[in-house]
Amino acid sequence: MTSFDSFAMVDWSGGNDTGPRPRKDAIWACVVRKGRAEEPIYLRNRKIAEQWLHNLIADEIASGRRLFLGFDFPFGYPKGFAHALTGSDDPLRLWEWFEERIEDTPKANNRFDLAGEINRRFSCRGPFWFNGLQRDIDGLPKNKSDYHNPFPDRRSVELNPEAKGSFTCWQMGGTGAVGGQIMTGLPVLARLRRVFAGKVSVWPFEALDTPVAFVEIWPSLTLGAGPEGRIKDAWQVEQVAMSLAGMPPEELAGHLNVTAAEEGWILGVSQHKPDIAPPPLRNDCFALPAGVNWTPVDDALALLRQRLTVVTATEMVALPKATGRILAEDIIAKRSNPPQPNTAVDGYGFAGAAPEGPQVMPLHPGRAAAGIPFDGLVPEGHALRVLTGAALPAGVDTVILEEDVTVQDNHIAFHGPLKQGANTRRAGEDVTEGDLVLPAGRRLTPADLALLSATGIAKVLVRKTLRVAVLSTGDELVEPGKSAGPGQIFDANRPMLLSLIDRLGFQPVDMGRVSDDREDLRARLNSAAKQADVILTSGGASAGDEDHVSALLREAGAMQEWRIALKPGRPLALGLWDGTPVFGLPGNPVAAMVCTLIFARPALGLMAGEGWQDPQGFDLPAAFEKRKKPGRREYLRARVRDGRAEVFASEGSGRISGLSWAEGLVEIEDGARHIKPGDMVRFIPYGSFGL
Template sequence: MTGFDRVFVVDWSARSAPSPAHPAADAIWIAEAATDGSCASTYHRTRSAAIAALTERLDACLAAKERALVGFDFPFGYPQGFAATVAGRPSALALWDTLAGLISDGPDNANNRFEVASDLNALFPGVGPFWGRPATLDLPGVPERGTSRTFDGLPERRGVEMQVRRAQPCWKLFTTGSVGSQALVGLPYLAKLRHHFGNTLSAWPFEHTRAPIVLAEIYPSLLDHAVELAAQADRDAIKDDLQVRVLASALMAAQQAGTLQGMFDAVPEGAAQSEEGWILGVGAEAALQAAAAPNLVPPRLADDCFALPQGVTWTPVDEALALLKARLRPVVQSGQCPVNDALGRVLAQDATAVRSNPPGANSAVDGYGFAAVSTGTGRQVLPLVAGRAAAGAPYPHTVPPGFAVRILTGALVPDGVDTVVLQEDVAVADGQIAFDGPIKPGANTRRAGEDVKEGAVALPLGRVLTPADLALLSALGLSHIPVFDRLRVGVLSTGDELVPAGQTAGPDRTYDANRPMLLALAGRWGHAAVDLGHVGDDRAALRKVLDAAASQVDVILTSGGASAGDEDHVSALLSEAGALQSWRIAVKPGRPLALGLWDGVPVVGLPGNPVAAFVCALVFARPAMARLSGAGWTTPQGYTVPAAFSKRKKPGRREYLRARLSADGAAEVFASEGSGRISGLSWAEGLVELEDGARDIAPGDPVRYFPFGSFGL
């Protein structure tokens, strides 16, 4: 098979009237990607206009001897058994033709889909399978809610939808996610395309993929994170438009990377190939995500993102933190990661349950199961059925009313059973059990999905994954998850006075304590720490290091050189680049914080004093880097405890004292507040925060204590 020259992705709509004249959401968007990397989209107000425009483009492709892949975002088939009843044989393509004869869809989008659904429901016993309609539509054959259906002869989902739990079932016709309506009005158009193009068009997976034009079902939400990043770069764009462009570009990129054919081959044997259809990319999500990766580069931070409001000179701590929170966003890309390797990684999308936990109702104890309705008060005697229910070995039959079955912890509750009595509360003899009633219905059982239901969000985007999270994700059937790349944090020390520990140094030299400390902090917070080394007071050398670092890391931490003195070269270089904001923060220890961009990479200039650098890293750099990493803003948890010290504090600056708790839970502070006393960092187990105003603290007075664990240490 030669490659595709064009990829078209269609975001469909089941509107009953034309979409707004001005481009809008929930309308029809068509993206077209080419081998040269270009991708453009068009907006269409009606289905007939969209298909006419698409047909014209496909005719042009054939005339130019180009091959085209065309994806539509609605189901190409229904669960197994539907086509045979409606079309007379188990063939999705036969069903397309049948629906083309039933659906009428005017040039103004007016259509009869609800009436057709009612007629189709009448072919099956009970009420259903289609559901959902406007309350004003008098059509009893289509219930308003899915719970009103009594039909259970067809599966609720296709096989592919068991792997894509966010996908809505094709029986749903109304309100959000009504892909059932999209399919009912869409499949007749696909039938018309097949008849128009004849043997130059094939429909995958029902037919081969060698034709000049290949139709395929797609699901743009497979690339939700890529769309989110695209939205950050183009905040005025409509999501539907972004979705089709991102997916069309990704499919073309997959072809050029040699992975597109693997997506076609991922469809399993069985009904999907004749009746149900399959979504292109499902079963090969990693390849699709990788193909989208070149388009997942987040937009860089704005040059003025660190600019202070006009007239501001001194910045209170809370205002500084609020500004950082508002102006920073993730700067890292994302990809798939095995759950087993995901400890400490940041979720790039909500993690949704592939199946419920527990997947089925089961017993919480070893005991005996029965139907509670068969029991009453007083002494109860029930005969036992032969066999038992055990974890991994369910009882294969229905337990008749008035009988009980031996059941073990974790075993699925058999049909006919809704209650379990503990074995310790039961007497067993002669094939019978005896116990005292009444027993509460549902006792000692776990409901299916009582922990997490299938399709529910188990963990949110931005979650930093813990060992417990890995257990939960695995229990819910997730083997791979989308995570952000680790934030690459470059750490650079500056100043002629610094030498590395271990070298012989005179009293005019200072051992570099900040770089190992900051590298360790970055690693402890789950980032990829990159040692950028040490640069003396040489502006040209510093420029060279920053230039190289900008291509290696996502954020740069420097210490020293952040003020405005003659040898403060970090500030000077950032000023020359026009991207320096020197924040004089009303904080002790600390105060100068240089924030800027170097070739688009954020630079955080910390104070040179190790104690001040440590405190500013915890208070300011940690939440900023969490935001940049995709983890969201972090706020440390503090606790009110009694003071074990005395102190008179002047107003104007927030102060952080090195502290730890005494045996009776009072906050002790280090003997000296001097910023040069590095030993106080090792002595301390946390920080006492003294608010901006004046304080006269005596022993026993309440103070706010933040253990280092609240800062992720």
């Protein structure tokens, strides 16, 4: 069973309590439930972390959700060690052995002493090394001088080239050491297995047929430092959890299909399948299936939707600052709207229906107004003055409009009939406390803020705004306003794309323009990867001598050129630069804009956390005639006049004026078509893309 509902990643630490302020080199965790990531959690010591893990597992089991729980330390030791200590090759027996012997408090633990005790069983010269305390420990050397290890120095998985950078489990302290993490982490996992007996399986030692799976994952093998201003460990657990949550079950099953009976394995490091790479984004994440050359538009869109995941972190913001932000979690109403029954009009309230014919009622003293409720009970058969929005007083459930009433001598008179409940609003008739108000992934509008305010919401958890770097390439480009020499043109793409990114609700990052110099381009891409979540380049994305974008992406081992069956447009270059997705757009402004709207727009939305957004199109009669050959999907610059779709006079992709003239695109399907005036065509307004 490799289908899970929830994914969590934990970055462990063998150190002491790090205090209340979140910091690096501590315990961090992140949970993703049904594709929705929570804010990374800082766990200041192992006692707190164990309780948090206990509560997480209990909650997921109680809710009927299968939980995939990753930890960043080895689950086993090199071959022979478990048997030497426990008399059994079973690594889970070794977990219990450590649990019986490790003494751990928030401020201290005995891991170094236990390492020395184990060493004394063998020769006092190994297998463990590095004493991190000020006092000497018999059997545990400060360093590897005179060191002798009776067991292999590394597990089989750590000898794999894909695990380059992993640390040996025998090193008890120092930079990157996992020895202390294992000794303090395995006892916690052993206790959780015992508390939730029969509910937890440990990969790869047991079949994953229980509600909870413990899995060994090392984020540091595939992820570098986090974005500026973020703690690396917090960012890494978030990225891994989101990547796992976005992975198709069959792909996750491929990662889990390994055999490692005693030593354990690191998820994502290939064993029998050299094309398997670790999360979050693979170098081949844009690779097309074998044998595919020309890619239909729908297939290209499906591949992007399948292979990209959310890359943005979350933050809590006050409601007035939340317009345009993307919700990171479902919002549940804290209060009903209306919170209590109230009157919908100015008039007079009483109890029950009024029969047909003239009605006369005595007027009870007082009144009810919005925010000033009537304190008391309206007697049966009496009426009370009520104003719009006032909470219905006790003894009132029906209201007659004041325009239909005569008032005289402390009585009211009106003509029936009037239904019971007329001109009133029921409590919660709009939204009831506990209802889902807005779902995760929604981009908040001003109307949404009104709804959230009315239901008692003051702050919301939202996605940080996706940062999109825009870079123009080419010796021929000149900044608008500068002097253009022979063969030079003004850079039209960058202003267009930066404005487009801003209008779509993302954060544009202007990386300027770079000449056809490969080293300059390399430096600019490096800078863009540090400043943004996604990079859009225009020009240099084909296969010519001066197409340096595609050349550098190929050099990095992370470039695919999709020959999409599309007009206008050339091959779309897709790749990764230092882990950052790159969309290499055509240099032609018309093709660049069309490719951005059709391909980059939904992909950016997915990575930003709002999900995949298909543009809304409308079937309208054509005001033009066109013959189209089969094989490619075409997008014509178009607008609507008198209910009919007009297209720009020229289909030439160099005619930038057509983009300005147009109000949207006419999409013509892949097959052959002869469109005559009056035939129905699909028009997609720019507004459907969010412009």
